[in-house]
Amino acid sequence: MSCLADLLTIYPESWKHSNTYYLDLAGGILIDPGLDKTPDFNRPVAKIFATHGHYDHLRAIEAWLADGAEFYYPEGDLILLDDIEANASKLFADKRTFPQPDHLLKDLDQVDLGQGYTITCYHTPGHTPGSSCLLLSHHDVQGLTQALCLFSGDTIFSNSIGRTDLLAGDPQAMDQSLNRLKELLATWPADLPILSGHGPATSRADLLSKNPYFRSLA
Secondary structure, three states: OOOOHHEEEEEOOOOOOOOEEOOOOOOOEEOOOOOOOOOOOOOOOEEOOOOOHHHHHOOHHHHHHHOOOEEEEHHHHHHHHHOOOOOOOOOOOOOOOOOOOOOOOOOOEEEEEEOOOOEEEEOOOOOOOOOOEEEEEEEOOOOOOEEEEEEEEEEEOOOEEOOOOHHHOOOOHHHHHHHHHHHHHHOOOOOOOEEEEOOOOOOOOHHHHHHHHHHHHO
């Protein structure tokens, strides 16, 4: 098993962009394709995952799909793809609709990436109806599973959570998602990297101890 640092490249956000993540697995994986495709990006992309359906996380999807990549997308956010208000493209003054996915992700769906690696989808609505966190894990030949990192989209950030005041946001659903995530996080390693849609990475331990939204949970 390769260590996460050998597999992962982080493309940090810029204005109107989300963090985009690249995994050197399964022919190349992009997570949250807000990153512009430029001629100097010479890495293959075979699979694209979106954590949710907002413009800043999907804005470059057509360019990445042009080379034949498969698109994995949360089922609960299908309605956002064709709605310029719900997908926030109108808010960003770039009214857009987005292509239909090749694969829909539901809660606890697992995508086999080969070589013992998987991505598991955890449905965490609140920021959007389909907002999801994606857990990268490795399963060894003895049947042991190691959680490697969690791509949390805009559900949780290092010191905050995703906003719920946009169209299709739901504060009550967010509260339920945070309680579920707190239980899940407690089962994963303390040093598990949490890689969010915006801002810096954090660890599971720091998130639970320092993020005020988690500290306030009963």
